[in-house]
Amino acid sequence: MSRIKDLQKNLFGGTTSNARQFGMIFTLVAIVLLFQIWTDGLTLTSGNLIAVVSQYSYILILAIGMLMVIVAGHIDLSVGSVAAFTGIVVAKAMQEFSLPWPVGILLGLAVGALIGAWQGFWVAYVGVPAFIVTLAGMLLFRGGNQYIGNADTVPVSEGFRTIGAGFLPEVGPDTGYNNLTLLLGLAACAGVIWRELKSRQTRREMNADVAPMWISVLRMAVMVGVIVFATLRFAGGRVGTSLPISGIILIVLVLAYSHYTRNTIGGRHIYAVGGNSRAAELSGVKLRRVNFLVMMNMSVLAALAGMIFVARSSASGPQDGLSWELDAIAAVFIGGAAVSGGLGTISGSIVGGLVMALLNNGLQLEGVGSDMVQIIKGLVLLLAVAFDVYNKSQGRFSIIGSLMRPFRRDDPPPPTDRPSPASDAGKAPVAG
Amino acid sequence: MRKYLTRSVALIGAVALLTLSACFSEREGAPAAGASGSAAPAKGFAADALIGVALPSKTSENWVLAGDLFTNGLKEAGFTSDVQYAGASTTVADQQAQISAMVTKGAKVIVIGATDAAQLTTQVKQAKEAGAVVIAYDRLITNTPDVDYYIAFDNFKVGQLQGQALLDGMKAKKPEGPWTVELFSGSPDDNNSGVFFNGAMDVLKPAIDSGDVVVGSGQTDIKQTAIQGWKAENAQSRMDSLLTSTYNGDKKLDGVLSPNDTLARAIITSVKGAGKDIPVVTGQDSEVESVKSIMAGEQYSTINKDTRKLVAETIGMVKSLQAGTEPTINDKDSYDNGQKVVPAYLLPPVIVTKDNAAESYANDPKLAPLTQG
Numbered sequence: 001m002s003r004i005k006d007l008q009k010n011l012f013g014g015t016t017s018n019a020r021q022f023g024m025i026f027t028l029v030a031i032v033l034l035f036q037i038w039t040d041g042l043t044l045t046s047g048n049l050i051a052v053v054s055q056y057s058y059i060l061i062l063a064i065g066m067l068m069v070i071v072a073g074h075i076d077l078s079v080g081s082v083a084a085f086t087g088i089v090v091a092k093a094m095q096e097f098s099l100p101w102p103v104g105i106l107l108g109l110a111v112g113a114l115i116g117a118w119q120g121f122w123v124a125y126v127g128v129p130a131f132i133v134t135l136a137g138m139l140l141f142r143g144g145n146q147y148i149g150n151a152d153t154v155p156v157s158e159g160f161r162t163i164g165a166g167f168l169p170e171v172g173p174d175t176g177y178n179n180l181t182l183l184l185g186l187a188a189c190a191g192v193i194w195r196e197l198k199s200r201q202t203r204r205e206m207n208a209d210v211a212p213m214w215i216s217v218l219r220m221a222v223m224v225g226v227i228v229f230a231t232l233r234f235a236g237g238r239v240g241t242s243l244p245i246s247g248i249i250l251i252v253l254v255l256a257y258s259h260y261t262r263n264t265i266g267g268r269h270i271y272a273v274g275g276n277s278r279a280a281e282l283s284g285v286k287l288r289r290v291n292f293l294v295m296m297n298m299s300v301l302a303a304l305a306g307m308i309f310v311a312r313s314s315a316s317g318p319q320d321g322l323s324w325e326l327d328a329i330a331a332v333f334i335g336g337a338a339v340s341g342g343l344g345t346i347s348g349s350i351v352g353g354l355v356m357a358l359l360n361n362g363l364q365l366e367g368v369g370s371d372m373v374q375i376i377k378g379l380v381l382l383l384a385v386a387f388d389v390y391n392k393s394q395g396r397f398s399i400i401g402s403l404m405r406p407f408r409r410d411d412p413p414p415p416t417d418r419p420s421p422a423s424d425a426g427k428a429p430v431a432g
Numbered sequence: 433m434r435k436y437l438t439r440s441v442a443l444i445g446a447v448a449l450l451t452l453s454a455c456f457s458e459r460e461g462a463p464a465a466g467a468s469g470s471a472a473p474a475k476g477f478a479a480d481a482l483i484g485v486a487l488p489s490k491t492s493e494n495w496v497l498a499g500d501l502f503t504n505g506l507k508e509a510g511f512t513s514d515v516q517y518a519g520a521s522t523t524v525a526d527q528q529a530q531i532s533a534m535v536t537k538g539a540k541v542i543v544i545g546a547t548d549a550a551q552l553t554t555q556v557k558q559a560k561e562a563g564a565v566v567i568a569y570d571r572l573i574t575n576t577p578d579v580d581y582y583i584a585f586d587n588f589k590v591g592q593l594q595g596q597a598l599l600d601g602m603k604a605k606k607p608e609g610p611w612t613v614e615l616f617s618g619s620p621d622d623n624n625s626g627v628f629f630n631g632a633m634d635v636l637k638p639a640i641d642s643g644d645v646v647v648g649s650g651q652t653d654i655k656q657t658a659i660q661g662w663k664a665e666n667a668q669s670r671m672d673s674l675l676t677s678t679y680n681g682d683k684k685l686d687g688v689l690s691p692n693d694t695l696a697r698a699i700i701t702s703v704k705g706a707g708k709d710i711p712v713v714t715g716q717d718s719e720v721e722s723v724k725s726i727m728a729g730e731q732y733s734t735i736n737k738d739t740r741k742l743v744a745e746t747i748g749m750v751k752s753l754q755a756g757t758e759p760t761i762n763d764k765d766s767y768d769n770g771q772k773v774v775p776a777y778l779l780p781p782v783i784v785t786k787d788n789a790a791e792s793y794a795n796d797p798k799l800a801p802l803t804q805g
């Protein structure tokens with residue numbers, strides 16, 4: 001057992017927090033393989049992967065913000081309405097005042113920030129539960145969307161559409177692939193390798209255990225392999241297609257927010273507040289400010305997601321954003337966040353969101369009706385969480401738990417991972 | 433150490449590059465997997481090819497019926513069909529994803545009954561680039577140059593028939609003019625509302641100009657006659673106020689132009705409530721309640737747009753595309769979606785009054801029994 005544990009630690013845990021994500025990804029891989037076989041290989045075609053990314057990028061962007069909200073112990077039900085409201089405001093503004101589209105995007109982000117400040121104010125400074133504030137927001141901004149848009153569909157300009165439906169341009173020699181996507185892939189490979197080697201170096205300098213070289217090589221090989229495969233798929237679609245722009249926005253956000261939540265004091269404060277707000281406050285965490293920023297951040301991301309959807313649909317309509325909040329919340333919980341707050345990671349939520357996205361896509365490729373798709377998604381959400389809860393309460397080995405252990409903060413921390421003592425104080429009470 | 437680091441990065445980067453280039457030959461064919469239909473669609477395609485049908489959510493029985501008819505009809509014609517409804521809560525996003533999935537599966541023709549006609553630009557473009565033919569079913573897809581055909585009932589004709597029915601009905605009740613009427617039109621955000629109204633005015637205008645028909649309230653502009661959201665309660669309250677403002681004495685109202693059955697029934701309810709004689713009221717859609725009302729002698733007319741015929745014509749269109757021939761088009765210049773004029777095939781609607789109801793609904797299992805006796 002201990003040898004297996006050693007291996008597990010070496011492969012998934014232990015060295016870098018980056019490598020921990022392998023665990024949850026197994027679930028995703030299983031779903032991909034299942035549908036890959038079931039749909040006769042359609043799932044992993046370039047065209048389909050590109051479609052999936054552009055279809056679900058806005059949900060995944062919402063999941064990033066939602067994870068932080070849920071970790072802080074709140075919930076946000078208003079994201080769909082906020083997205084729809086922002087969408088119609090931006091579309092109308094661009095139509096009526098002929099704003100150039102980059103200004104439109106800035107306007108949208110500003111609207112998101114304003115709405116976020118409004119909701120953050122009620123949650124953090126007045127102390128109304130976020131559930132109520134955002135339930136009110138859901139009605140408020142849905143109504144606002146219909147009031148401004150007159151329940152009408154408002155088209156947006158060609159330029160604006162790039163953020164939702166755009167692709168990287170075709171430049172350079174004709175390699176049979178989209179060259180810019182290839183370059184991005186190469187950069188990603190280099191980044192992964194650099195990180196791995198860097199972390200070995202750090203551990204060596206700190207006199208910590210260093211995993212055997214072959215483990216590192218294996219890990220790098222797997223990651224590089226996946227990246228190369230994905231790059232080729234995204235670069236090898238129809239001429240004119242590539243990794244979608246919305247996918248690039250998503251990746252940038254994931255990297256930035258992962259870093260923020262994992263490696264910065266501000267990010268750790270969110271976990272501290274969610275784990276035990278009282279203890280966090282006594283340790284000097286500015287409770288109100290954290291709550292305010294988390295709610296505000298969510299609305300800004302919702303605004304961005306709304307604009308991406310409008311861009312992809314080429315018009316803002318009265319039905320935008322319906323039940324997005326539920327998709328985002330489901331992604332976060334499938335990704336291993338705790339309902340009580342304090343636990344969960346960005347990457348886990350993204351993987352959770354991808355599980356839902358690929359499930360949806362695979363079932364649609366199979367021609368399963370949307371009624372059945374909803375039933376299946378509902379069951380998957382329930383079972384994924386229930387199975388784990390049951391196993392944990394029985395004190396038995398929990399498959400999902402062990403898969404997701406890398407995402408949880410309750411295992412003994414590697415030394416590099418706890419930058420602030422405050423987060424420790426907040427964490428301790430929720431462990432186990 | 434740093435040197436070791438950089439060198440490793442460079443080394444593995446090079447390996448990755450090699451892997452990339454090694455894959456070239458193998459991957460050359462891959463794009464075709466997503467776009468296997470890139471052969472020109474006009475040349476026809478396999479007789480058992482996949483035909484995608486994306487319909488709005490199952491909220492109206494008309495769409496449910498259309499879906500069943502498509503599933504069976506395409507199967508009988510030898511095609512593989514994939515008929516999808518958008519989910520009830522996430523209609524637009526669902527339909528977008530469904531169309532993308534159909535493209536991925538290599539559908540040769542995609543028939544779309546749009547949930548939001550202006551929000552499918554990206555998907556329709558994707559379909560077009562993959563070589564699929566896009567047919568807009570019942571609702572014209574706007575905001576895109578990538579729609580190939582439009583098939584629907586002739587809505588202008590619907591309006592004309594309603595106008596004519598109104599005149600005929602009033603003449604039958606009161607042989608000599610002038611007749612007093614009120615006009616109603618559909619929701620201002622629905623493209624079709626204006627088409628219906630203009631069709632009706634095409635017939636009524638000459639009569640109004642000659643003084644045979646008088647609009648009692650003087651409200652003849654579509655902005656004044658519009659009923660927001662096609663809502664019955666809005667039609668009822670407008671009729672209520674018209675009755676109070678214009679028909680409070682013994683002034684008689686002879687007819688009301690109503691664009692559809694729901695509004696027609698609301699208008700009749702209002703008139704009954706005011707204790708007035710029921711005027712000649714037109715309608716559209718052959719709703720069950722209205723067919724009953726017509727048989728009871730209250731509502732004067734409705735329009736029958738037979739979903740069976742529309743689906744059959746659409747499948748006919750798919751068949752001629754399969755054979756590589758140009759499908760039948762009877763309107764090349766009326767349907768401009770903002771980016772292009774979409775060639776359309778328009779089916780003639782049928783006016784139904786008490787006289788021809790039995791005959792018109794003979795093939796409709798739900799309505800036929802209502803017309804007996």
